[in-house]
Amino acid sequence: xxxxxxxxxxxxxxxxxxxxxxxxxxxxxxxxxxxxxxxxxxxxxxxxxxxxxxxxxxxxxxxxxxxxxxxxxxxxxxxxxxxxxxxxxxxxxxxxxxxxxxxxxxxxxxxxxxxxxxxxxxxxxxxxxxxxxxxxxxxxxxxxxxxxxxxxxxxxxxxxxxxxxxxxxxxxxxxxxxxxxxxxxxxxxxxxxxxxxxxxxxxxxxxxxxxxxxxxxxxxxxxxxxxxxxxxxxxxxxxxx
Ligand code: C5P
Numbered sequence: 145x146x147x148x149x150x151x152x153x154x155x156x157x158x159x160x161x162x163x164x165x166x167x168x169x170x171x172x173x174x175x176x177x178x179x180x181x182x183x184x185x186x187x188x189x190x191x192x193x194x195x196x197x198x199x200x201x202x203x204x205x206x207x208x209x210x211x212x213x214x215x216x217x218x219x220x221x222x223x224x225x226x227x228x229x230x231x232x233x234x235x236x237x238x239x240x241x242x243x244x245x246x247x248x249x250x251x252x253x254x255x256x257x258x259x260x261x262x263x264x265x266x267x268x269x270x271x272x273x274x275x276x277x278x279x280x281x282x283x284x285x286x287x288x289x290x291x292x293x294x295x296x297x298x299x300x301x302x303x304x305x306x307x308x309x310x311x312x313x314x315x316x317x318x319x320x321x322x323x324x325x326x327x328x329x330x331x332x333x334x335x336x337x338x339x340x341x342x343x344x345x346x347x348x349x350x351x352x353x354x355x356x357x358x359x360x361x362x363x364x365x366x367x368x369x370x371x372x373x374x375x376x377x378x379x380x381x382x383x384x385x
Pocket of ligand 1: 261
């Protein structure tokens with residue numbers, strides 16, 4: 145990261161902390177509980193190797209910080225990242241998708257769920273308990289699909305959070321794919337972003353997103369992930385007002 149970006153991120157956190165200085169009883173989301181998932185998941189192959197992806201967690205962490213700054217009681221359920229815990233947020237660190245799903249189940253009921261994690265789609269069916277040795281015969285792994293946390297929270301019946309927001313990282317026809325994903329998973333809003341080659345979204349500082357609900361599509365200008373978090377938290381607060 146550039147020093148200026150680091151300074152900007154620290155300033156954003158300080159501003160959030162100041163806004164949050166009166167405690168969660170103040171702010172437009174006071175009295176509301178939010179769950180945010182963030183980061184990648186790690187799916188063990190053996191005790192030292194895993195399947196993962198390039199998610200940094202920066203967007204999910206920024207959303208959690210911004211929801212807390214709006215006064216929500218916020219639980220951040222984070223896969224492995226190098227990021228500092230956002231101020232004013234309860235952080236629950238998990239490794240795998242199965243663990244993330246269990247942590248989300250433990251965290252509901254909630255009013256708001258934002259699923260920003262890049263959950264691994266698959267895990268090894270039978271992770272090996274001892275380190276696999278190299279012996280000239282590469283190992284073979286059967287993969288099984290991971291639970292879909294966003295779909296599961298969206299379809300949780302009586303325990304469904306009132307507002308469920310998902311993300312969609314797509315290459316090409318981003319908005320159309322996001323609309324289809326919103327309907328398929330049963331969430332309320334999808335924040336869609338283009339991760340085509342040449343964009344700097346995965347692991348980067350900025351994000352260019354489209355907010356898709358059942359009726360409209362809003363194209364947001366390119367912003368830092370902190371700014372996307374602040375704007376999204378503001379829209380969530382508008383929704384509850
Ligand atoms: O299906 P896809 O991975 O494209 O969907 C992306 C959205 O679904 C994101 O909001 C992500 O956090 C969520 N998701 C999830 N659990 C999964 C896969 C995706 O919560 N197993």
